[in-house]
Amino acid sequence: MVFLVAGARPNFMKLYPIVEELMKEKMKYRIIHTGQHYDKEMSDAFFKDLGLPEPDIHLGIGSGTHAEQTAQIMIAFEKVCIKERPDLIMVVGDVNSTVACALVAAKLLIPVAHVEAGLRSFDRTMPEEINRLLTDQISDFLFTTCEDANRNLIREGIPEEKIHFVGNVMIDTLLKHLEMAKKSGMIERLGLARDGGVIAYALITLHRPSNVDDPRTLKKIFGVLNEIARKIPVIFPVHPRTLKRLQEFGLKGQINYVDVSAANFDKSCLDGRPLRVVGIPPLGYLNFLCLMSKAALVITDSGGIQEETTILGVPCLTLRNNTERPVTVREGTNFVVGNDARRIKEKALDILENGIRRRRIPKYWDGKAAERIVKILTKSF
Numbered sequence: 001m002v003f004l005v006a007g008a009r010p011n012f013m014k015l016y017p018i019v020e021e022l023m024k025e026k027m028k029y030r031i032i033h034t035g036q037h038y039d040k041e042m043s044d045a046f047f048k049d050l051g052l053p054e055p056d057i058h059l060g061i062g063s064g065t066h067a068e069q070t071a072q073i074m075i076a077f078e079k080v081c082i083k084e085r086p087d088l089i090m091v092v093g094d095v096n097s098t099v100a101c102a103l104v105a106a107k108l109l110i111p112v113a114h115v116e117a118g119l120r121s122f123d124r125t126m127p128e129e130i131n132r133l134l135t136d137q138i139s140d141f142l143f144t145t146c147e148d149a150n151r152n153l154i155r156e157g158i159p160e161e162k163i164h165f166v167g168n169v170m171i172d173t174l175l176k177h178l179e180m181a182k183k184s185g186m187i188e189r190l191g192l193a194r195d196g197g198v199i200a201y202a203l204i205t206l207h208r209p210s211n212v213d214d215p216r217t218l219k220k221i222f223g224v225l226n227e228i229a230r231k232i233p234v235i236f237p238v239h240p241r242t243l244k245r246l247q248e249f250g251l252k253g254q255i256n257y258v259d260v261s262a263a264n265f266d267k268s269c270l271d272g273r274p275l276r277v278v279g280i281p282p283l284g285y286l287n288f289l290c291l292m293s294k295a296a297l298v299i300t301d302s303g304g305i306q307e308e309t310t311i312l313g314v315p316c317l318t319l320r321n322n323t324e325r326p327v328t329v330r331e332g333t334n335f336v337v338g339n340d341a342r343r344i345k346e347k348a349l350d351i352l353e354n355g356i357r358r359r360r361i362p363k364y365w366d367g368k369a370a371e372r373i374v375k376i377l378t379k380s381f
């Protein structure tokens, strides 16, 4: 029996292709949802869009400080592991749920598989970097997405036989859903379709503590995003953390927030090019992928979006000082620009005017990563 652990939004799409392959191989599995993310749009929407089976066990943990959240997940997950004694637990990505469950399993001597192992930003002010380092040290199967990750793990003393370069499961999911996503109707709903085509627009996501938790930084970032919004529509599905901060800091007026999901939503409120960033509630997987695939520019501080834009060939500005995914810069369409307003504006305008060179697709980002993972597991069990 394999336990598949997921807790936060970026985990769910990584689970999907693994579940599919486990089903094909008739391997028994259970989905454990920690409840780190609990809003409908941050969790249920993804299960629905991807047709993922409902979680078998829901720990219902919710938000808290890092210690509270991690500790509560550990306490609840340990009880489940002791009762069910899985043969393997599989964790994905780098969120608090990932490290919490890996730690529980390792101490119960249950083998741990980490999908997306070895990524390093070398920035320990990021909570995710701590989660990555610790999870990798106690994992038995380290499934990597790129050669940088293999090198990082070797440097940290991980035995080579534990490292398996398999590719990127998130890209498996993207490739399987892209055509369906393009038909999601989100472009039309937002009034971005004109004369049989799609007008140029930018898509924003922003939720990292380093960008949104300080009022001056947040204000500065919205200053430049609103300058870009004077040139092209800028659509911003707002993460709950960011919405909370905008409200707390009295900055909600920086965006024109519209509830695009409401039944009576009237897209004419977006006509005539709103000159401010248009905030909308967080989107499900297909609607977001639809917007991302047709955007002229994506501006983000997410990890996964740097990879998804690389596959889509869509230019991406990453508002961070570093990335744990350098392959997206070297081979993909990603530019790491920090949060300096002038740099963001210059690069955004340059891309909108001149475009970018078409880049390469990183090795093994071919839709078959989950198949490779499950092959390795069936050999070992």
Ligand code: UD1
Pocket (backbone or CB within 6 Å): 008, 009, 010, 036, 037, 038, 039, 040, 042, 063, 064, 094, 095, 096, 097, 127, 128, 207, 239, 240, 241, 244, 302, 303
């Ligand atoms: C977490 C991950 C981050 C990932 C992000 C994707 C960690 C350390 N961080 O950050 O790596 O990129 O998810 O979204 O695991 N909230 C809600 N509803 C929800 C979830 C959260 O309102 O369903 C609000 C709460 O106020 C909460 C805050 O968002 O306190 C932050 O949530 P949390 O899970 O702690 O971290 P994220 O910022 O979402």
